[in-house]
Amino acid sequence: MRVTCTVNGVDRTADDVWEGESLLYVLRERLGLPGSKNACEQGECGSCTVYLDGTAVCACLVAAGQAAGRDVRTVEGLAPEGGLDPVQRAFLQAGAVQCGFCTPGLIVSVHDLLAHNPQPTDPEIREALAGNLCRCTGYEKIMDAVRLAAADGAGAA
Amino acid sequence: MTTVHVGLPAAVDGGVGASPQRPDGRLKVTGEFAFSSDLWADDMLWGATLRSPHPRARITALDIGPALRVPGVYAVLTHEDVPGAPLYGLEHVDQPVLAAREIRYQGEPIVIVAADHPETARRAARLVEVAYDVLDPVTELAAALDPAGPQVHADRPNLLRHVPIRRGDPHATAAVVVTGEYEVGMQDQAFLGPESGLAVPAEDGGIDLYIATQWLHVDQRQVAACLGLPPEKVRLTLSGVGGAFGAREDLSMQVHACMLALHTGRPVKMVYGREESFFGHVHRHPARLRYEHGADADGRLVYVKARILLDGGAYASSTGAVVANAATLGVGPYDVPNVVMDAYGLYTNNPPCGAMRGFGAVQACFAYESQMDKLAAALGLDPVEVRVRNALTTGDLMPTGQVVEGPAPVAELLRLVRERPPAPAVGDFLPGGTANTTRGEGVVRGVGFGIGIKNVCFSEGFDDFATARVRLELVGGRPAVLVHTAAAEVGQGLVTVQAQIVRTELGVEQVTIAPADTAVGSAGSSSASRQTYMTGGAVRAACQAIRTRLLERLGRAPSTTDNDKKVPFLALEEIAELLGEGAIEETVEWRHRPTHPLDPATGQGDAHVQYAFAAHRATVDVDLELGLVKVVEIVTAQDVGKAVNPGAVAGQIQGGTAQGLGLALMEEIQVVDGKVRNPSFTDYLLPTIMDMPPMSLDVLELADPHSPYGLRGVGEPPTISSTPAVVAAIRAATGAALTRVPVRPEHIVGV
Ligand code: FES
Ligand code: FES
Numbered sequence: 001m002r003v004t005c006t007v008n009g010v011d012r013t014a015d016d017v018w019e020g021e022s023l024l025y026v027l028r029e030r031l032g033l034p035g036s037k038n039a040c041e042q043g044e045c046g047s048c049t050v051y052l053d054g055t056a057v058c059a060c061l062v063a064a065g066q067a068a069g070r071d072v073r074t075v076e077g078l079a080p081e082g083g084l085d086p087v088q089r090a091f092l093q094a095g096a097v098q099c100g101f102c103t104p105g106l107i108v109s110v111h112d113l114l115a116h117n118p119q120p121t122d123p124e125i126r127e128a129l130a131g132n133l134c135r136c137t138g139y140e141k142i143m144d145a146v147r148l149a150a151a152d153g154a155g156a157a
Numbered sequence: 158m159t160t161v162h163v164g165l166p167a168a169v170d171g172g173v174g175a176s177p178q179r180p181d182g183r184l185k186v187t188g189e190f191a192f193s194s195d196l197w198a199d200d201m202l203w204g205a206t207l208r209s210p211h212p213r214a215r216i217t218a219l220d221i222g223p224a225l226r227v228p229g230v231y232a233v234l235t236h237e238d239v240p241g242a243p244l245y246g247l248e249h250v251d252q253p254v255l256a257a258r259e260i261r262y263q264g265e266p267i268v269i270v271a272a273d274h275p276e277t278a279r280r281a282a283r284l285v286e287v288a289y290d291v292l293d294p295v296t297e298l299a300a301a302l303d304p305a306g307p308q309v310h311a312d313r314p315n316l317l318r319h320v321p322i323r324r325g326d327p328h329a330t331a332a333v334v335v336t337g338e339y340e341v342g343m344q345d346q347a348f349l350g351p352e353s354g355l356a357v358p359a360e361d362g363g364i365d366l367y368i369a370t371q372w373l374h375v376d377q378r379q380v381a382a383c384l385g386l387p388p389e390k391v392r393l394t395l396s397g398v399g400g401a402f403g404a405r406e407d408l409s410m411q412v413h414a415c416m417l418a419l420h421t422g423r424p425v426k427m428v429y430g431r432e433e434s435f436f437g438h439v440h441r442h443p444a445r446l447r448y449e450h451g452a453d454a455d456g457r458l459v460y461v462k463a464r465i466l467l468d469g470g471a472y473a474s475s476t477g478a479v480v481a482n483a484a485t486l487g488v489g490p491y492d493v494p495n496v497v498m499d500a501y502g503l504y505t506n507n508p509p510c511g512a513m514r515g516f517g518a519v520q521a522c523f524a525y526e527s528q529m530d531k532l533a534a535a536l537g538l539d540p541v542e543v544r545v546r547n548a549l550t551t552g553d554l555m556p557t558g559q560v561v562e563g564p565a566p567v568a569e570l571l572r573l574v575r576e577r578p579p580a581p582a583v584g585d586f587l588p589g590g591t592a593n594t595t596r597g598e599g600v601v602r603g604v605g606f607g608i609g610i611k612n613v614c615f616s617e618g619f620d621d622f623a624t625a626r627v628r629l630e631l632v633g634g635r636p637a638v639l640v641h642t643a644a645a646e647v648g649q650g651l652v653t654v655q656a657q658i659v660r661t662e663l664g665v666e667q668v669t670i671a672p673a674d675t676a677v678g679s680a681g682s683s684s685a686s687r688q689t690y691m692t693g694g695a696v697r698a699a700c701q702a703i704r705t706r707l708l709e710r711l712g713r714a715p716s717t718t719d720n721d722k723k724v725p726f727l728a729l730e731e732i733a734e735l736l737g738e739g740a741i742e743e744t745v746e747w748r749h750r751p752t753h754p755l756d757p758a759t760g761q762g763d764a765h766v767q768y769a770f771a772a773h774r775a776t777v778d779v780d781l782e783l784g785l786v787k788v789v790e791i792v793t794a795q796d797v798g799k800a801v802n803p804g805a806v807a808g809q810i811q812g813g814t815a816q817g818l819g820l821a822l823m824e825e826i827q828v829v830d831g832k833v834r835n836p837s838f839t840d841y842l843l844p845t846i847m848d849m850p851p852m853s854l855d856v857l858e859l860a861d862p863h864s865p866y867g868l869r870g871v872g873e874p875p876t877i878s879s880t881p882a883v884v885a886a887i888r889a890a891t892g893a894a895l896t897r898v899p900v901r902p903e904h905i906v907g908v
Binding site: 018039041042074075079084126136138 | 179182183185187188189190194195348349351397399400401402430586648650804805807808811813815837838843844845
């Protein structure tokens with residue numbers, strides 16, 4: 001089948017999509033956007049988190065067909081070309097990136113958190129990110145990154 | 158983080174001791190960093206694997222016809238298609254590339270398929286018809302130990318390795334004796350980036366493999382042998398590695414992807430799904446440990462007797478070295494005059510086990526630290542006090558007779574974690590978290606301690622080296638450095654550290670790290686907490702060779718000659734002028750001081766390069782009715798010798814601590830009759846950000862006299878002692894015996 005949707009503000013079409021394919025697969029393998037990650041493809045890790053019509057979802061759980069005609073925003077589309085979103089900058093500055101496999105999904109989740117709650121408390125951060133696994137950091141520096149992004153007014157933008 | 162001892166100043170910004178941002182960080186936050194699962198080539202095919210559903214069986218018939226007939230399928234290969242050696246392995250060559258007849262574990266690969274869509278490849282693989290003669294698996298350690306029992310490998314005994322250690326009087330007696338039996342479940346490394354890579358056939362009949370691994374050259378050696386190609390025709394390039402933790406030491410899809418690519422003449426990509434990943438790599442050895450500690454009335458250890466059984470699963474992997482670690486480190490960071498230790502690694506039909514962060518030291522530490530708490534209770538002593546009274550220190554002997562050289566601040570680390578202010582009276586979450594299973598009724602608190610010891614680098618006489626090629630040249634009229642090694646960046650920050658070392662040694666700020674590949678000599682593995690030590694040491698040595706060359710060109714003594722003060726030894730302008738004669742390139746193969754084998758009967762010998770220590774204090778809240786645990790806080794102290802990158806050091810300690818917490822509370826591959834019951838992130842639980850408490854760190858920098866900058870390997874120690882600390886805290890809260898990890902709610906409530 002053919003799937004057409006808006007990805008990072010651009011109309012994109014994927015052809016020959018098999019109906020079992022996920023939005024994640026289409027983004028990664030058909031549209032050249034491998035930034036969203038494939039750590040579990042079972043909805044358990046959050047590494048594939050993207051915005052679908054403004055709501056953060058696990059792209060591995062969305063059938064490609066369900067994305068037709070809708071608006072998708074991935075980690076690649078958070079900042080204008082060549083720039084960094086404040087959340088991305090905060091992850092870099094806080095040293096919250098090790099292997100980086102969890103990072104794109106976490107950044108979208110944090111971006112979403114701060115959009116709804118620009119000054120979250122620590123327990124609120126933990127609750128909001130409970131669906132994003134990271135195996136490298138023990139989450140301390142991820143907490144630091146979120147606090148830093150919040151202090152920089154990331155959510156207010 | 159508190160830094161207690163300050164190291165040398167850096168010559169330029171971003172040198173040794175600073176925490177510059179990762180050079181790959183920007184690509185990682187924007188999603189542009191190419192992990193091994195992100196690769197793509199024109200015309201590429203996808204590989205898939207058919208694996209055995211049985212842990213022990215004999216293949217009686219195999220028909221690939223139905224798979225070959227699927228449209229879109231380009232190749233279906235079996236053991237008959239392996240061009241070279243049929244077996245591979247890290248220490249023992251015992252594992253089939255594809256099973257021929259004998260199946261020795263559930264998930265053993267039998268057939269590989271290449272197709273134009275990953276789902277087509279997977280479906281075709283499922284259509285292969287395999288007839289099995291299903292056999293009773295050997296899954297219990299006792300059965301595996303029985304010489305009269307069934308053998309996992311017909312041509313060798315189940316006993317893979319026995320390491321005995323005898324020190325002092327084997328018949329020593331003591332006033333106070335405590336015994337215990339402990340069990341450690343099978344932990345998974347659970348890196349997030351699944352096994353994956355891209356194999357591209359080359360015009361010379363060879364292959365280019367883009368792969369996530371921990372050691373390019375050990376992969377190259379094994380892949381070349383199995384493909385029947387000379388190593389120079391098997392060229393490996395490291396692609397983005399989504400975590401490793403030991404699980405990428407052994408081969409997974411490397412040979413398979415290359416076989417499919419060579420067979421079809423097209424690039425082949427393989428990416429395991431999460432379920433397949435659980436079958437695609439080795440795990441941490443499950444263990445059964447029996448300990449007896451004898452002490453005098455003051456709590457000083459008189460003897461330790463121990464027997465450690467490690468389940469190696471179906472293939473050897475690195476079991477031999479894991480057994481040696483468990484044995485040599487098995488009494489912990491304590492001075493024990495009399496030791497009778499026996500550690501055994503066994504073949505079974507369980508999933509193969511091998512390297513995971515902590516490597517044999519983890520299992521032993523849970524047992525000996527549990528014993529130290531028991532001893533404290535028997536003596537009516539404080540648990541930290543009994544540890545301090547026995548703490549290993551510089552000049553003491555290990556059970557192997559090896560003298561502990563350099564700082565061994567065991568007592569100091571214990572005091573640091575004890576003296577930290579107590580955890581807040583109320584944590585952010587109660588046990589049960591947002592499920593609101595309690596409002597605080599029935600919740601009790603406990604505090605526990607743990608300390609561990611780990612060897613750094615490869616041991617027992619292994620020829621352990623790392624290669625670095627460093628090139629100093631003018632780029633746009635300014636001195637710049639290119640570093641080329643084969644060392645695997647797996648997330649730990651080695652790329653950052655290499656550049657820091659160059660800046661400190663040469664005073665040149667602009668440093669580029671070339672992609673790691675096999676075009677340069679081996680760097681050894683990114684494991685055993687060794688890579689900053691080894692590849693860092695090689696980069697430093699190459700820089701020093703370049704300094705010598707520069708000074709030769711200069712023809713006179715430099716303005717500053719003190720090699721130990723990292724002030725620029727030449728001004729940038731001077732370097733630029735000297736480089737007018739051309740670039741300078743130096744390649745250095747660098748070794749740590751030699752180690753020696755263990756005596757096979759007594760376990761005596763200077764087997765290890767360096768020892769590293771970390772201590773933890775854990776504070777937990779426990780819901781006594783439901784058996785739920787919330788870790789409220791963890792404090793850690795670790796001696797790192799020199800924090801080459803303090804930010805990365807903290808990241809290693811925090812991440813390692815989390816993996817130890819996972820083993821204490823939730824992480825276990827459940828194996829029943831040789832079959833894995835929970836190969837998914839739904840059922841194999843990893844610590845989430847809700848499970849992790851705030852952590853605070855004390856980092857000591859007590860220089861090791863033998864290592865570059867005095868550094869000590871950092872990655873593994875924090876994983877080792879957090880497990881016993883968490884369990885001790887639960888015991889303190891509940892009084893439950895807790896002899897097994899991970900602790901389950903039923904162990905706490907006693908149902
Ligand atoms: S890949 Fe989608 S949740 Fe893990
Ligand atoms: S940085 Fe590796 S999984 Fe989070």
